[in-house]
Amino acid sequence: RMMDANSPLLRQFVREAADAEILWTLRDPHGRCVLVVKDEECVPVWSDHLEAEAFAVDEFAGMQAESIPVHTFVDQWAPRLASERRFVAVSPEPRSGDGGCIIEAGRLADLLRSALAALEPRAVRVERLRYSS
Numbered sequence: 320r321m322m323d324a325n326s327p328l329l330r331q332f333v334r335e336a337a338d339a340e341i342l343w344t345l346r347d348p349h350g351r352c353v354l355v356v357k358d359e360e361c362v363p364v365w366s367d368h369l370e371a372e373a374f375a376v377d378e379f380a381g382m383q384a385e386s387i388p389v390h391t392f393v394d395q396w397a398p399r400l401a402s403e404r405r406f407v408a409v410s411p412e413p414r415s416g417d418g419g420c421i422i423e424a425g426r427l428a429d430l431l432r433s434a435l436a437a438l439e440p441r442a443v444r445v446e447r448l449r450y451s452s
Contacts (some may be wrong), residue, residue: 329420332409335366337434340389343371345382352382354408356418361408374413389431397428
C-alpha cells in the first residue's frame with residue numbers, strides 16, 4: 320500500500336519541490352483538502368501549482384492552490400500529519416481515481432530533507448561569491 324521511495328513520480332516530485340523549495344496543496348475557507356485513499360486520510364501535495372489547480376474539480380471545486388515552503392512542510396506539517404495518522408498523497412490525478420503516491424509524512428520529509436541537503440553546497444557557494452570583495 321505504501322509507495323516505494325524509488326517510484327519515478329515520487330522522485331520527480333521530491334526533486335522539483337526541493338529545487339523550488341515549495342510545494343502546493345489545496346484549501347478553501349473551511350480548511351485544507353483531505354482525500355481518502357484506500358481508507359487512509361491523505362493530504363494531497365503537488366510540485367506544480369497548475370497540477371494542484373487542475374485537481375480542484377467536482378467535490379474539490381472552489382478550492383485554491385496554496386503554497387507551502389518545503390522547510391515548513393518538513394519541520395511542522397510532517398510531524399503534525401504523522402501524529403494525526405494522516406498520509407500524504409503525492410501528485411494525485413484529477414478524476415482518475417488515482418490517489419498518486421501514498422507515503423508516510425515522515426518518510427516524505429526525510430526524502431525532502433535529503434534533497435534539500437544535496438542542494439545546500441550550491442547555495443553556500445553563491446553566498447560566498449556574493450560577499451567576496
